[in-house]
Amino acid sequence: MPTSYDVLIIGSGQAGNPLAVAMAEAGRKVVLVEENHLGGSCINYGCSPTKALLASAERAHQVRTAATYGIGAPEPTVDFQAVMARKNAIIKKSREGVRSNLTQEHEGITVLHGHATFTGPRTVQVALAGGETREIKVPLVFINTGTRAALPELEGLTDVPYLTTTELLDLPELPEHLLILGGGYIGIEFSQMFRRFGSRVTLVESGPHLLEHEDADVCAAMQEMLEVEGIELVLGAEARRVSRNAEGLITLSAHTKAGERRLRGTHLLVATGRVPNSDKLGLATIGVKTDEKGYIQVNSQLQTAARGVYALGDIHGGPQFTHISYDDYRVVRDAILHGKRRSARQRPLPYTVFTDPQLGRIGLNEEQARKQGIVYRVGKMPVRTIGRARETGNTTGFWKVLVDAQGRILGAAILGAEGGEIMTMFQLAMMGKLKYPQLQSMVIAHPTWAEGLNNVFTKLKKPE
Known part of the structure; x- marks a missing residue:
């Protein structure tokens, strides 16, 4: 050596x-x-x-x-x-x-x-x-x-066999009823995953909605999508204590507006950050x-x-x-x-939540645009209006795009099939400084998901 x-x-x-x-x-x-x-x-x-x-x-x-x-x-x-x-x-x-x-x-x-x-x-x-x-x-x-996984200050947590995502990924058996503490993208992805494997799933989040950094309409659509699959969502719930009985059942007690909830499951995933x-x-x-x-x-x-x-x-x-x-x-x-300096603070932030369908995000959402005092218009289009969606049966979700006064794209939220890939199309347009009429009039192969680029901008209007 x-x-x-x-x-x-x-x-x-x-x-x-x-x-x-x-x-x-x-x-x-x-x-x-x-x-x-x-x-x-x-x-x-x-x-x-x-x-x-x-x-x-x-x-x-x-x-x-x-x-x-x-x-x-x-x-x-x-x-x-x-x-x-x-x-x-x-x-x-x-x-x-x-x-x-x-x-x-x-x-x-x-x-x-x-x-x-x-x-x-x-x-x-x-x-x-x-x-x-x-x-x-x-x-x-x-x-x-x-x-590494962050652990909340929760009474009794050290006395129960809780799981972080690391342990859950090596679990030898399928949980009968999985309790998930934390409604960020990690908790959401695992909730849908294990529900589809056949587990009962209860997701507990202290905030009023899932995905705290998203607009309210995106959060509401995500919540509805998960509930349709049979996932129980307990929102606005402050976890107070956790215990395990002689039969091995875990009880998570949480304070909600409706009073105290006692949620019981066979396994507990702690997904409250890093x-x-x-x-x-x-x-x-x-x-x-x-x-x-x-x-x-x-x-x-x-x-x-x-x-x-x-x-x-x-x-x-x-x-x-x-x-x-x-x-x-x-x-x-x-x-x-190479002697080329670039700031690590001046770069785009694309990301995807890998639920099915996906949520792809790039640029500003409405709340961020309002806080920055940016004048914008917003276009929102249900996924079901795209021909490819009807043909494949993947009709859940919507596309949402923001443009500024000059017609440049400020950001996009794509909740729908191939949301991450479609979001990247908007990112490319943003990097190329294209204005939305160029996408609206672009000839796009039919029938593809990308055809939505022709249509979503017809929905542009001032925010309510």
């Missing part, structure tokens, strides 16, 4: 891995330290495993609803262990791909498994998995350690500052208060998405290797 390096990367996430490769290809000696599995949250307990399970759940739903298309089919039997085995095979292949990319396909990268702690300026002590320790001093350090993995890095030793929640503070170039130390991905707060972490990599790669 080389004993001196040019670059140290702490954490094998969606920013750290490509950065290691880019630095190595530029001729720099790189050491990457990972405490857990290579690949970060996306591969191991985030995007990849959840979307693999969602695909199985969607297939079960397709079989269950086949009669509406004139196809006779029995009620699907969900082999939960086989579902999990498929997911595990996908994750195993991804992990092997990451390891091969870092250790075999690129020279100049050393991978160490262990925990890294700062002991001085750009100096890190690594406690290796085998019990040894190693001190590494380098000119450049990149922290990419991500987050906290950063910054508390055991020794950041105070080198003067790296964090906010009140523990997220590392960085400037627009992702530099911390310590010279030569950067923070990438979820660890510095803000939107916690894989594509944002990957763009962090591009920001520092271009600045350090």
Whole structure:
């Protein structure tokens, strides 16, 4: 093993891995330290495993609803262990791909498994998995350690076998009745997934509606969509305590406007947010500052208060998405290797909630536009009016788009089939600074989902 390096990367996430490769290809000696599995949250307990399970759940739903298309089919039997085995095979292949990319396909990268702690300026002590320790001093350090599940201050929680998303993804049996605490996109995706697998699902959210950052009409449509599938929603509910009886049933007590609710289930998923993995890095030793929640503070170039130390991905707060972490990599790669500076604070924020149908979002929603004092018009079109929707039977949801006084697109919310893909069409138009009449008059192949671009702008009007 080389004993001196040019670059140290702490954490094998969606920013750290490509950065290691880019630095190595530029001729720099790189050491990457990972405490857990290579690949970060996306591969191991985030995007990849959840979307693999969602695909199985969607297939079960397709079989269950086949009669509406004139196809006779029995009620699907969900082999939960086989579902999990498929997911595990996908994750195993991804992990092997990451390891091969870092250790075999690129020279100049050393991978160490262990925990890294700062002991001085750009100096890190690594406690290796085998019990040894190693001190590494380098000119450049990149922290990419991500987050872990946040646990609420809930009476009795430590006395019951609760699940975070990490444990739920390795559950050996299908829950009979899954209680989900938290109505963000993680809780929503898991609620639909397990309902389609055959579990009873009760989702408990402290706020008045799901998806707190969305407009009211988007939230209402999402709630109706989930309730139609048989998911029980308990909104405006402040969880007070949780317990487990001798038979193994879990009881979650919550205060609501209608009084106290006692919700019983066989399993409890806690999906109330994330906290950063910054508390055991020794950041105070080198003067790296964090906010009140523990997220590392960085400037627009992702530099911390310590010279030569950067923070990438979820660890510095803000939107916690894989594509944002990957763009962090591009920001520092271009600045350090190519002399091209770009702010990490001036970039679009596309995201998709992978329910069925999906919610794709880009740019401003109505509430944000109003707060910024922007004059806008809004067009809203039911998905059922698109020919492709009627032909495929995927008629749930609506398209919603905002334009400014000059006809430029400010943002879009697409709740419907292929919502994430359609949202990206609006993102491309926004990046190209196209005005809506250009999309409205564009010749689009029939019958495609994209034809909605011709029609949604006919609905433009001033906000009510």
